[in-house]
Amino acid sequence: CIRDRFWSESPPGFTLQRRDEEGGGGLELLTCAHLGLVALYLGDLRRAQGAGHALQRFLEIQPSPASRFYLRMTPQGEPQTSFGEETAGLHVIEAALPGQAWFFIGYPMAFLCRLHQATGDAAALATAEGYGTFAQRCAAVMVAEHLAHKVAWGAAELAKASGRDAARSLSEAIVAHLIEAQDEQGAWLAEAPLATRIDQSAEVAIWLLEISALG
16 A cells, blocks of 8 residues: 555655665655545545654755755655755745746645544644745736646645635636636646647646636
8 A cells, every 4th residue: 555655764764765775754735735635535544644644844954944845854854855956846946936847835735724624623724824824925926927827736634624814815817827728638748748738738727627626
């Protein structure tokens, strides 16, 4: 079971690589959010809540939370701040720079809000709001970029769970840009390779449906 092979007890959360592989044992933000949501869907509340705690830990250990967000955690529970320049996009988000992997911030918001909905855990919602705060710091360069699609979803979940107008406004702004970028065939990224275009068009359609279902 993937929840067993990629689960870490210390620090608790989900790893990007299996624990028995070289380099395994550290946590990765998107993996914690995604497999945490899988665990929640499957009724594995222990691991879902563990993933939620890992996402809270990610927030707590950021050395420069106003400007950047590190996406991986060492087995010692500290941010992984050393990595090659060629892989920086998968290790850190720079709030003031365009072209970042914004979806790393959106998915935790959505998962944490659903964890709060399922368990009533106030800490999960507070942590989601922490990710929302960082997303707001990125908004000036992020809103018009395609890879903000999961942030639109996460912010919509946060607006529903918390009633915060700022989260709703952020989601609406990103959605407006996504709809404007949709072509006459209903797709996105017309200049991208066909496989990317199909993948991203299907994904954006899913997030827009998820957002519309929130009301």
